[in-house]
Amino acid sequence: MTNVRTHVLVCTGGGCIASGALEVSAALREQIERHGLLEEIKIIESGCLGPCAVGPVAAVYPDGVFYQNLRPDDAAEIVEEHLLKGRVVERLVRKAPAGETVPGLHEIDFFQKQVKIVLRNCGVIDPQRIEEYIARDGYQALAKVLAEMTPEQVIDQMKKSGLRGRGGAGFSTGLKWSFTRKAAGDVKYILCNGDEGDPGAFMDRSVLEGDPHSVIEGMAIAAFAIGAHQGYAYIRAEYPLAVERFNKALVQAREYGLLGKDIMGSGFDFDIEVRMGSGAFVCGEETALMTSIEGNRGEPRPRPPFPANKGLWGKPSCLNNVETFANVPVIILKGAEWYASFGTEKSKGTKVFALAGAVNNTGLVEVPVGLPLGEIIYDIGGGIPGGKKFKAVQMGGPSGGCIPKEYLNTPVDYESLSELGAIMGSGGMIVMDDDTCMVDVARFFLDFCQDESCGKCPPCRVGTKRMLEIVTRICEGQGQEGDVERLIELGNVVRDASLCGLGQTAPNPVLSTIRYFRDEYDAHIREKRCPAGVCSALVRAPCQTACPAGVDIPGYVSLIGEKRYAEALALHRERNPFASVCARVCFHTCEDKCRRAGLDEAVSIRGLKRFMAEQEVTVQLPEIRDSEENAQRKIAVIGAGPAGLSCAYFLARLGYRPKVFEAEPRAGGMLVQAIPAYRLPREELAREIRMIERLGVTIETNAKLGRDFTLQSLRDQGYDAVFLGVGAPLGSKLGIPGENADGVADALRFLREYNVRGSVEVGKQVVVIGGGNAAVDAARTALRLGAETVTILYRRTRAEMPAYAEEIDEAEHEGVRLATLVAPLEIVTKDGRVAGVKCRHMALGEFDRSGRRRPVAKDDEDFVVSADQVIAAIGQALGSDEIFNGTKVKLNRSGFIAADPLTGQTSVEWLFAGGDAVLGPWSVVAAIGAGEKAAVGIDKYLTGAEHAFWRTERRPDTEFDPEADPVQYPRAKIHTIPVTKRKHNFQEVELSWSEAVARREARRCLRCDFRPAEDKACGEEI
Amino acid sequence: MTQRITNPRDLKALQEKVKSEIDLRSGPKDLRITVHMGTCGIAAGARDILTALMHELGAAKVENVSLQQTGCAGLCDQEPMLTLTDKAGGSFRYGRLDKNKVGEIVRDHVLRGQPVLEYLIKA
Amino acid sequence: MSDDGIVKCACGEEASEEELLARLDTVLKDYRDKPGALIPVLQIAQGLFGYLPESALKRIALGLDKSYSEVAGVVSFYSFFSTVPRGKHLVRVCLGTACYVRGGKRVLDALKQKLKVDVGETTPDRVFTLEVARCFGACGLAPAIMIDEEVHHRVKPSRIELVLSKYRNGNGDAPVERSAKR
Secondary structure, eight states: OOOOOEEEEEEOSHHHHHTTHHHHHHHHHHHHHHTTOTTTEEEEEESOOSOGGGOSOEEEETTTEEEOSOOTTHHHHIIIIIIITOOOOGGGBOOOOTTOOOOOSSOOHHHHTOOOSTTSSTTTSOTTOHHHHHHTTTTHHHHHHHHHOOHHHHHHHHHHHTOBOTTTTOOBHHHHHHHHHHSSOSOOEEEEEEOOOSTTOOHHHHHHHHOHHHHHHHHHHHHHHHTOSEEEEEEOTTOHHHHHHHHHHHHHHHHTTSSBSSGGGSSOOBEEEEEEOOSOGGGGSHHHHHHHHTTSOOOOOOSSSOTTTSOGGGSOEEEEEHHHHHHHHHHHHHOHHHHHTSBOSSSBSEEEEEEEESOSSOEEEEEETTOBHHIIIIIITOOOGGGOOEEEEEESGGGSEEEEGGGTTOBOSHHHHHHTTOOOTTOEEEEEETTSOHHHHHHHHHHHHHHHOOSSSHIIIIIHHHHHHHHHHHHTTOOOTTHHHHHHHHHHHHHHHOSSHHHHHTTHHHHHHHHHHHHHHHIIIIIOOOTTSOOGGGOSOHHHHHOTTOOOHHHHHHHHHTTOHHHHHHHHHHHOSOHHHHHHHOOOHHHHTOGGGGTSSOOOHHHHHHHHHHTOSSOOOOOOOOOHHHHHSOEEEEOOSHHHHHHHHHHHHTTOOOEEEOSSSSSOTHHHHTSOTTTSOHHHHHHHHHHHHHTTOEEEOSOOBTTTBOHHHHHHTTOSEEEEOOOOOEEOOOOSTTTTSBTEEEHHHHHHIIIIISOOOOOSEEEEEOOSHHHHHHHHHHHHTTOSEEEEEESSOGGGOOSOHHHHHHHHHHTOEEEESEEEEEEEEETTEEEEEEEEEEEEEEEOTTSSEEEEEOSSOOEEEEOSEEEEOSOEEOOHHHHHTTOOOOBOTTSSBOOOTTTOBOSSTTEEEOTHHHHSSOOHHHHHHHHHHHHHHHHHHHHSSOOOGGGSOOOOOOOOOTTSOOOOOOOOOOOBOOGGGTTTSOOOOBOOOOHHHHHHHHTTOOOTTOOOSSOOSOOOOO | OOOOOOSHHHHHHHHHHHHHHHHHHTOTTOEEEEEEOSHHHHHTTHHHHHHHHHHHHHHTTOOSEEEEEEOOOSOGGGOSOEEEEOTTSOEEEEOSOOHHHHHHIIIIIIHHOOOOGGGBOOO | OGGGTOOOOOTTSOOOHHHHHHHHHHHHHHHTTSTTOHHHHHHHHHHHHSSOOHHHHHHHHHHTTOOHHHHHHHHHHOTTOOSSOOOSEEEEEEOSHHHHHTTHHHHHHHHHHHHTOOTTOBOTTSSEEEEEESOOSOGGGOSOEEETTEEEOSOOGGGHHHHHHHHHSSSSOOOOOOOOOO
16 A cells, blocks of 8 residues: 555535536546556545635645636646646646635634634643643743732733623723722732533633633732732532642642742732532622622622622622633733734624534634624534524523624624624524524523522512513413513513613513514414424424425325325315425425434425325315305405415315406416426426316406506405415516617516417527526526527525525536626627626625625626526516506515515405515415415405314324334435436426335334324424 | 742743653654543543543554643534644644544554544534 | 542442531531631532431531521522432433523433433432533533533433433443434
């Protein structure tokens, strides 16, 4: 076995793969093999190396050379020149911007943006050997203070450094010391708060365990400054290792004479005693901590008098936390100016944060104060695991608050955080993804504070209890209208009237979650739904909760497992008539929440649905409850898309005879106009529309609102209620020069013309602008209609494209080119026709309000992508003038119709709306769900009662053994027809499964819906 | 036994002394392996890693390696982990270790100077 | 070690209550003149007895010259102190935020089911006492549980038995090894 002399790391992060890293890697391998170097040079396809914007990138080690913008043709040169002859290929070398280090083996992103002051020795020295601390300048600061400085000079340095208490409140350390110094009295105490009680914060533990001497030295310097000779370190009993190591460090320091009498011959005496906490959170509060050291119940007392004057045993005392003390020696040695050079105007230095929760790199990070929140979470923390979405970060523990994605660009400093209703606190940073329920989080913290309230003052004791009762009620589905207002009111009282910090801040988590996640509270209270799928009383199975139509997924999946296909389909259509349609086009939020993903991968619910739908021979009609009265009532549904047809379907099941008006010659809305036949065969759609018609629904095509009739004319004809499901049919304008040239089309019109009218003009070189599903559909349709090249331009990265990932993958397989981080500037025209698109490269900049990085133009040169057709797919709008024609209907902030999410009712009482017309371009299944809700809402409006019999949940009668281990099959793949067989036609791309595969997949379901016969608690084990 | 420090000069002298001792220990040809033994590391099995290292180094009769303990490096997610510092001052962090991985690291990196790239912590 | 204020549990050594009270007296003698001695003494006493029996509390009140009600008041304030006997092993489930977010509650439910006790209770065989705690600072490896002084990280409900079996010490139950992936 020969030794590998060189490693080539080819970045195969998402960005680089998108720009062709795999091809580069293959080319390199081929060249290396050609030169017979396989034995000595090893190619490693590594994780993201960082600068995705210049990908594909590769690094050569041990040389430490970093190449960028690689193409497969470069491989030969790199191998011949660099790897064979040792000559670096200069033209490809990355010229790093100032401050950027070459990523490599020695440095990883996690450490790059960090500045280690507090953690300077943690993870570097052996904490159990004082000599190692001394070797790294340990106790030099104490020596300097004792030999060269007066207490006043020390305090002055601390003030100048701008160090603020790291325990949470952020009070100036220098000022605190000077108050204690000035207080009258011979005996003074220096106290170290190591009662790190905020759940999710563990920086103090880490310092006490990893570098105890830095705290001891800091305390000694502080003692000298304030004139104390005795110190106490109060450390949580939950940290036995920290207590052990700190004690050991004390013993060693005493042996060297660095604690005790006459330290280093200066005449200064000082020693420290450890006191262990006993499990009371309130003891982290300074007055409570002192009463606890005194040996009493650790109850806080009102201030003033402040501890600086009357503290421990009534003597002037100064309390700082572990992290604050650990900063002190460095400030003394390197100077206040040096320290103040980190951080912001008002908040100097660095802060340690404990990153935990739903983030890839959990652990401790130390960064200059003021770094944007998003950089900590994404650049250092590595982002959110498992492809989940960032939802919020909880900062400051039970006293803090949640910060949602809109504020990822916020600099993390004391002032900015408190503006957002959070606090710096001790530095706990708990990242939450969309699997976290914010109401449950609020309940968790309230429960915590309620439990830890010492009970001395009633606002805290009683107030938090009342709040907890309300929040618990909400989580259990018993919430009432007005509960949120009651919480806010109570919260304000508790905050204003409590004695100590614990009570004053206890309402924060509730108030801040209400501030940013009011919609989640509303969903719990009004819909009895927990969107995150957490609150067990509201969640039968997380997949079902995630389904906008509320389909009983475990029910039909288990029926498939028992070959009871007709029953399965009937169960599906209880809540969603479009089983076959959704089997093809649904974006399956159910699978995102599937608990099986915790074991291996989610159940392929959509695949199962496809199989199930294919087993249907003759269409079975669902249960209908006939009603003479309802049949007499006239209801109009405008728009035969998924929302309108779903509304009509459920109305018909209640005995109504709704009439559907459709502007186009064919019913189906976006399903027929925009979604190409290769994704959704037309006969499948037609079959399910026919089923709806057979329930007594009439569809009139070529009847356009605003042209053939108006809302008012419907009222005049005696319609009792109207449902508006008109979608968002207008394409948004690009807003760049040249967009009116010949050859520029909008995606919806392009797709509609082909899908409804049968033909559309297609260019040879087509450029599609946008990253949504309409863009991908248009691109793949253009390719099938004979375009030679199709390029999608998108200004962000692939990961941020709103289109479904599987659709993007298939588009690329078929030959669609994807150019990301590219923004169009101008349509280049020649003689009034499109000749190309002038573009600029973008880079990802700051975080914007959508929680994504904002693309910013790079200052390199513009370039032109030549094209003879440009299809714009950058957004859709309602076109409200035409629709309303004088009827006054309220719109929401995005310019769509404002409607009650529960009933679809608009500001006009007889007018209901749902689907894209309300939500903006969204999903088929959301439109179906909205149609159902509006049907129930219309019925309630007309009859005064709810009759949605299909909403009653039934226990499936399928077999399930809760004791058995989950079956071990991996997730079944959905196969597709070969690219060559589909590139030039509209044959359906995806294939169905065999019965054996489907039944096996069905049995992978963990049956989260299962409840033991009498016990309501769920016994699932994952 | 310990010499008491009675003035700042003593401290400087001690620092010089321990510094050179530490330098001597990780002299020009030597490697230093540090196992991160904070609460998180220990909970993740750092003690077993330390034992395995001592065993592997002993079995291979390696003498130019110093083995040390230290605290948490902040990357709890990667625990148990170790840092290997080589003669050139390069430090290599290995994460999510187990006994087998330790064996490979000793065999390849310590004995042959080939870092085991698969186990290096990458962001 | 006792210099460091750390007291190792006396479980395993069979000492009579009289002997233990005698040891407590020695401790009291050492601490009598220290300011704020009550809590450290209680911590040591709990280490000796495994819990804080009334006899010990009375002895402490006497030894430190405090009223029994003051001592009892302090004991009831801090969650670490227990006045009822505890099992040989103290199992504490972290319900700190990070653990909670990563499924600490499910771990607790599994433990309750497995041990057939509720929080604060001890198994009939006196082997385990189940309690909840707030954050051991092992958030990076959530969810965590702490058994005696040992922290176990990334605990999964399905692996609970495996963890417990290490502490059972030939208590009859053989560990059930399961091949849980990841």
